[in-house]
Amino acid sequence: MKQAKADRGEGPAGALTTGEREELVWLRRKVREQEATIEVLGKATAFFAQDKVR
Template sequence: MSKRYTARKRDAAALALSLEKTVTDVARDLGVSPEGLRGWVKQAKTDRGEGPAGTLTTAEREELVRLRRKVREQEATIEVLEKATAFLAQDKTK
């Protein structure tokens, strides 16, 4: 699970969506910032398929982060292999 969108935040968003109170009132009751709770509610709606088109769900965001990390690791490996190849090719010509 994402560090940024935890189960606590998901539960708070579900509570805000289920009550007949404003987000500000629910945030005050929970002791969180209204702006933060609004973001959590927005993410909860997106995760349920109710968000704006093109908005990533929590699972999609986590996968994107994982894939970007993997690409960086592979790029670093390729760079090392290229340097090693150049070094070995240079060594053979001597």
Template sequence: MSSDKAVTEVARDLGVSPEGLRTWVKQAKIDRGEGPAGALTTAEGEELACLRQRVREQEATIEVLGKATAFFAQRKT
């Protein structure tokens, strides 16, 4: 209970929600290698988000190229 009160007091001092502060502390532990197995570090999460964005962009490009190929294939006949 004492640590919960400390988190609440610190959160109030910082002007953030206690749950937000707990989330930050949890992520900091993960970033230091102290988190549960399989938990993503901040850097890994950012890389994953970037890679997912690139996949979406490449899928859109592939779709456009497929439509263009179909269009030009029809014009040839």
């Protein structure tokens, strides 16, 4: 019931609509994926930087 009100714009201030909640879940997943990619790239950079020093 509360979610239906939020979807109609009748909920409390700051209440997220279903669409906004879905987008938030998607965005958080995307951030996790990008953080994992950045971590892998950082490790690869460190690996290849060590290889150059030798």
